[in-house]
Amino acid sequence: MSAAGETPVIGGPAQATGVAEMLRAFVRGDYAKGFFLRVMGQALAVIVLIEAIFLAEHFTWVFRDAVRHEADLGGIVVILGLTSTEIFDLALAIAVLMASYATLLRMRENREMLVLFASGLGPVQLSALILAVALAGQVVCAIGSGIVDPLSRYAQRGILFSSELRSLKKGVAKGEFYYFPSYVAYAVDHVQGGASPPAAPGATQVIDARPQPKNHDRTLFIYQQIAPHTSRVVTAAQARLDGPDRKGRIVLNLNDFTSHTFADAHPLATESGQPPHTAPICKTCLDEFKDIPRVTMKVRDMSQLMMVDQLLPFNSRGSIPEEQTIFEQLFIPDDANRAAQMKMLAERFSRSLLTFLAPLVALLAVAGTTRLTNWFALPFACMGLMSVNLGCEWLIATVTPTSVVGALLPVFLLYAAVAWLVLTLTVWWHNDFVRPQLARS
Numbered sequence: 031m032s033a034a035g036e037t038p039v040i041g042g043p044a045q046a047t048g049v050a051e052m053l054r055a056f057v058r059g060d061y062a063k064g065f066f067l068r069v070m071g072q073a074l075a076v077i078v079l080i081e082a083i084f085l086a087e088h089f090t091w092v093f094r095d096a097v098r099h100e101a102d103l104g105g106i107v108v109i110l111g112l113t114s115t116e117i118f119d120l121a122l123a124i125a126v127l128m129a130s131y132a133t134l135l136r137m138r139e140n141r142e143m144l145v146l147f148a149s150g151l152g153p154v155q156l157s158a159l160i161l162a163v164a165l166a167g168q169v170v171c172a173i174g175s176g177i178v179d180p181l182s183r184y185a186q187r188g189i190l191f192s193s194e195l196r197s198l199k200k201g202v203a204k205g206e207f208y209y210f211p212s213y214v215a216y217a218v219d220h221v222q223g224g225a226s227p228p229a230a231p232g233a234t235q236v237i238d239a240r241p242q243p244k245n246h247d248r249t250l251f252i253y254q255q256i257a258p259h260t261s262r263v264v265t266a267a268q269a270r271l272d273g274p275d276r277k278g279r280i281v282l283n284l285n286d287f288t289s290h291t292f293a294d295a296h297p298l299a300t301e302s303g304q305p306p307h308t309a310p311i312c313k314t315c316l317d318e319f320k321d322i323p324r325v326t327m328k329v330r331d332m333s334q335l336m337m338v339d340q341l342l343p344f345n346s347r348g349s350i351p352e353e354q355t356i357f358e359q360l361f362i363p364d365d366a367n368r369a370a371q372m373k374m375l376a377e378r379f380s381r382s383l384l385t386f387l388a389p390l391v392a393l394l395a396v397a398g399t400t401r402l403t404n405w406f407a408l409p410f411a412c413m414g415l416m417s418v419n420l421g422c423e424w425l426i427a428t429v430t431p432t433s434v435v436g437a438l439l440p441v442f443l444l445y446a447a448v449a450w451l452v453l454t455l456t457v458w459w460h461n462d463f464v465r466p467q468l469a470r471s
Contacts, residue, residue: 130392176356
């Protein structure tokens with residue numbers, strides 16, 4: 031039995047328990063809280079700066095896409111805000127690196143490191159602080175890229191769909207092309223003193239091609255690709271959509287319309303620059319199409335039952351890999367888009383590990399910061415971190431994973447090797463990490 035006050039045997043259970051309690055008390059103490067607050071505040075400032083630069087650069091593309099879908103000012107602002115999640119994971123990794131570097135360098139130059147190491151609260155306690163920052167950053171990055179970003183992408187698509195549907199309810203604008211799947215619509219002014227087709231009882235008027243005043247009707251021109259090399263052109267004095275109802279059904283009403291069906295060897299390109307049907311056509315088929323007579327049909331009034339998806343398709347969230355959450359990619363296989371699903375999962379896992387690696391790279395950068403290297407230590411650290419990200423993206427593209435293990439294992443092994451190298455170099459330069467080297471000697 032040991033005497034009172036005797037130090038426990040090294041490596042024994044009592045010492046292990048004491049170290050754990052000491053670490054727990056240190057992490058919960060005021061000094062650790064101040065460290066975390068400094069890192070969090072500086073990281074938040076860097077994230078705001080990166081997001082502002084990103085949104086300023088992408089504002090033109092977001093505005094152009096929103097205007098094309100007839101979104102209003104409020105919708106444009108919301109879409110622009112939702113776009114910020116696309117860069118959040120990379121911004122978080124850079125922000126954690128810069129905030130950790132600035133905080134650790136300040137601690138070293140203020141001789142806080144010397145005090146910690148001299149008092150016995152040295153490498154273990156500092157490692158606990160760095161590990162806590164790394165784990166917190168990884169969790170936030172995983173939530174942001176794996177949950178928030180997919181939902182924000184889906185919300186952007188939903189806002190654009192609602193805006194385009196709302197613009198159709200207001201009517202067809204003069205001199206504008208409206209692109210739908212296999213449809214292209216265009217409206218021009220046409221003077222004709224006819225009345226618009228009557229609305230269905232209780233129906234909502236969605237498209238009315240007749241502007242005010244009443245004696246100015248608008249001719250609607252519709253181009254439709256109905257077969258790989260067969261097209262239809264429809265012209266109507268007035269057009270109206272009734273609906274949609276709860277099941278998404280709409281009724282197209284045309285007044286004084288003419289339909290022309292003919293062979294079309296060169297279909298009209300869609301908004302994306304590609305024809306609706308791009309199947310090649312042989313020379314013999316072209317000769318046969320020339321002999322097909324053009325079909326013309328003139329009707330006073332016509333109604334056609336359609337679904338909203340025929341005009342504005344809106345796929346479910348799970349059908350697009352970018353809109354799938356990390357839990358769906360892990361536990362709900364998508365056979366149709368399995369390769370894209372696993373690639374997205376690997377990229378998101380890579381970004382979370384990149385954020386975990388950022389504080390470790392900051393340790394190495396602080397150890398390598400002297401009066402000579404003060405001006406390029408942090409930029410080189412950021413370049414090194416982004417180089418790891420680019421290398422991991424190249425690895426993912428080369429491996430082309432088709433399973434969860436194939437997607438996560440190569441990424442984990444690459445980051446484990448990089449982390450081991452960074453920690454080894456930091457241990458070699460641990461004296462430079464503790465001793466102040468800038469203002470005071």
